[in-house]
Amino acid sequence: MAEEDPVTTNPAHYRTIFENEFVRVLEYGDEPGESTTPHVHPNSVMVTLTGFQRRLRTDAGAREVDIPANQAVWLPAQRHAGDNIGQSATHTIFVELKGDAAGVVDDRVLGPSI
């Protein structure tokens, strides 16, 4: 997935803040109206530090998600791009799992399990 790693594809938005053999922790930030290009997430727990109003897109379709601040949600392994369709900046933590726990990208999955 190297070429679709969000730290590589969207370095203005994603940065690694911690990594060991079990997890990689990313911090995500953007402003209203900003978008990401297609990238891959392994199985992750996403923690919203701000509210999160977002359109997630794949080649197959799109889904809008609206999550309050201070939520922890499961994000199954997936490929997507996203747009901040809210009125406020987004600040989110991704705890990415490694090894077997990273899962396999399923193109039928889009967005968190909520």
Place this chain on the structure above:
Amino acid sequence: MAEEDPVTTNPAHYRTIFENEFVRVLEYGDEPGESTTPHVHPNSVMVTLTGFQRRLRTDAGAREVDIPANQAVWLPAQRHAGDNIGQSATHTIFVELKGDAAGVVDDRVLGPSI
């Protein structure tokens, strides 16, 4: 570790908000001056939704930690009790790892890796 699971030992402070085969996600909350009794954490990523001023204790000693809000830190598997020694309520998310990734409690370890 069942008898030292913080959801069991300190249900007023810890609750499970998500669980699957790879992770269990806990939410922690307390008020200034409140304490927990001894409990065990597997390897976890801790995300601070508020600042976090805390004395962590084991039979062997104590350590004070002071972490700002919105940080994600590695918490190696450990046994401890804790006191909120700050002036504000604490709200924290723990992403606990399962299986081999859960690690083994090391009584020489106390607090997050910061």
